[in-house]
Amino acid sequence: MTEREVALLLCDACGLEAPPAPDEELLESGLLDSLALIELLAALEDAGWQIHPTRVERSCFASVRSICALLNRIKTAGGNEA
Amino acid sequence: MTELLARSFAQNAERPAYRSAETTLTFAQLWSLAARYAADLAGSRAPVLLIGDKEPHMLAGILACLMAGRPYVPCDSSLPPARLAAIRAQSGATDVIDETTLPARTPLTAFAGTDADLAYILFTSGSTGVPKGVPITRGNLKAFAQRMLLRQEALTACAGGTVLNHARLSFDLSDADVYFALCTGTAFRPLTARELSSHAALLPALEQAAPDAAVMTPSFARHCLLMPEFSAASLPRLRCIFFCGEPLTPAVAAGLFARFPHLRILNAYGPTEATCAVCASEITPEMTAWPRLPCGDPTQASCEIRIEQGEIVLAGASVFGGYLGDPAPVTAYHTGDGGEIRDGWLFCTGRRSGYVKLGGFRIEPAEVRLAIEAIPGVEACTVTTVRRGETVLRLRAAVLSETRTAAEIRAALAERLPAYMIPAELRVQAAPSVSENCKLRL
Numbered sequence: 001m002t003e004r005e006v007a008l009l010l011c012d013a014c015g016l017e018a019p020p021a022p023d024e025e026l027l028e029s030g031l032l033d034s035l036a037l038i039e040l041l042a043a044l045e046d047a048g049w050q051i052h053p054t055r056v057e058r059s060c061f062a063s064v065r066s067i068c069a070l071l072n073r074i075k076t077a078g079g080n081e082a
Numbered sequence: 083m084t085e086l087l088a089r090s091f092a093q094n095a096e097r098p099a100y101r102s103a104e105t106t107l108t109f110a111q112l113w114s115l116a117a118r119y120a121a122d123l124a125g126s127r128a129p130v131l132l133i134g135d136k137e138p139h140m141l142a143g144i145l146a147c148l149m150a151g152r153p154y155v156p157c158d159s160s161l162p163p164a165r166l167a168a169i170r171a172q173s174g175a176t177d178v179i180d181e182t183t184l185p186a187r188t189p190l191t192a193f194a195g196t197d198a199d200l201a202y203i204l205f206t207s208g209s210t211g212v213p214k215g216v217p218i219t220r221g222n223l224k225a226f227a228q229r230m231l232l233r234q235e236a237l238t239a240c241a242g243g244t245v246l247n248h249a250r251l252s253f254d255l256s257d258a259d260v261y262f263a264l265c266t267g268t269a270f271r272p273l274t275a276r277e278l279s280s281h282a283a284l285l286p287a288l289e290q291a292a293p294d295a296a297v298m299t300p301s302f303a304r305h306c307l308l309m310p311e312f313s314a315a316s317l318p319r320l321r322c323i324f325f326c327g328e329p330l331t332p333a334v335a336a337g338l339f340a341r342f343p344h345l346r347i348l349n350a351y352g353p354t355e356a357t358c359a360v361c362a363s364e365i366t367p368e369m370t371a372w373p374r375l376p377c378g379d380p381t382q383a384s385c386e387i388r389i390e391q392g393e394i395v396l397a398g399a400s401v402f403g404g405y406l407g408d409p410a411p412v413t414a415y416h417t418g419d420g421g422e423i424r425d426g427w428l429f430c431t432g433r434r435s436g437y438v439k440l441g442g443f444r445i446e447p448a449e450v451r452l453a454i455e456a457i458p459g460v461e462a463c464t465v466t467t468v469r470r471g472e473t474v475l476r477l478r479a480a481v482l483s484e485t486r487t488a489a490e491i492r493a494a495l496a497e498r499l500p501a502y503m504i505p506a507e508l509r510v511q512a513a514p515s516v517s518e519n520c521k522l523r524l
Contacts, residue, residue: 012470013475014475015478015507030504030505030507030508031507033506034305034441035441035475038305038308042304051308052309052310053281053282053308054285054309055282
């Protein structure tokens with residue numbers, strides 16, 4: 001999944017007017033609050049990404065870039081890592 | 083109401099009443115603790131602030147106030163001091179029960195008060211900028227317990243087991259688990275703030291709790307469903323979930339049936355002003371194909387339910403008598419919720435006016451706006467909601483200020499408002515912009 005695609009998912013999950021920049025901080029700023037995180041994980045699941053929230057650090061969701069890094073790790077691990 | 087509780091406590095004395103990861107209290111122990119708190123409360127009729135999260139003193143404090151004939155005011159320990167002070171002043175509370183309160187040596191032996199007395203005052207977001215007090219009488223509570231809660235066969239089939247609570251006690255959804263537990267000899271198992279803080283902490287807590295029944299908001303169920311481990315395999319005892327606080331979507335219900343093949347789901351409806359919930363429907367797997375789920379049978383409710391111009395209007399037994407400090411009595415409560423009655427079912431079609439619901443919490447955007455505008459250096463502000471369909475995703479605040487940063491405004495708000503009322507999106511601009519249709523916009 002590209003940074004652009006993740007940014008668009010985030011845009012929808014958080015109800016943002018414009019997609020966030022790749023390095024924009026999402027957690028501290030309150031943009032990705034707990035409700036929005038549920039929306040994002042559900043959207044990723046719909047897109048075929050099974051993320052086990054019990055095994056993923058919250059900090060993985062700090063930016064578009066870090067979310068992409070997480071997805072890449074899952075892909076490399078054949079979907080078993082997280 | 084007190085007879086109902088006294089009978090249950092007498093019948094279930096040795097059963098567990100309160101469970102946490104660390105402690106278990108029996109009904110006899112809980113009663114004894116409550117009666118000792120109550121001894122120090124007797125002699126006055128003024129409200130009592132109950133301050134805490136979900137520790138044993140909160141459950142015992144509820145019971146103690148009912149014994150002593152005094153209304154309790156549940157307050158979350160995370161509330162900012164300024165809001166707690168406002169609630170204390172408005173309610174006229176003269177006593178506090180918190181984790182430091184020592185029980186008296188001699189228990190109270192006789193009950194005080196009648197069903198006409200107040201059971202509790204719940205403070206919710208108010209559009210005038212101060213928290214709004216909703217007084218609920220013991221008679222209201224009894225109507226809720228006897229005519230609604232204890233008539234839900236899917237729930238009462240779990241009596242004597244354990245009921246899971248996730249909502250704060252200052253959120254009246256908790257009435258369902260607290261009074262179900264106290265009235266039926268069922269153990270109350272709250273999830274603590276620490277257990278709720280992450281999925282990694284939540285899963286072992288759920289497994290340790292091994293609940294027979296649970297009271298949840300649909301948002302919380304959705305949060306749980308993100309964990310593949312949340313299933314009948316890890317929670318084999320879970321047989322009933324009671325939902326209230328916001329609309330349950332067919333997708334969430336379908337997700338639960340897929341993970342828990344034998345689960346019974348209750349979808350309840352009701353505003354704080356009519357005591358937690360006024361009616362509930364049992365949801366069947368077939369209903370998850372419907373566009374909207376029913377939320378009750380209006381003929382089996384804790385009050386009278388009618389639809390006036392598309393709005394749900396409630397009157398009678400479980401409906402409050404009017405807001406605290408407002409002399410206008412309420413004979414029929416206009417909920418601001420859109421609704422229709424079809425084939426004998428009540429369907430809720432979303433908020434039409436007044437407060438908004440965000441993750442089950444009710445928020446008056448006007449109160450948030452007034453709180454922001456009260457911060458020195460802020461000239462003006464708008465607070466709007468960001469929605470997808472009927473669901474409110476977040477609050478968006480646009481603030482006009484030359485001197486304040488977003489971080490400063492957040493910090494100032496945290497001193498006045500509960501965390502759930504602080505807008506997730508907060509932008510500051512130094513000058514107003516003018517939109518295409520020449521209206522001033524922030």
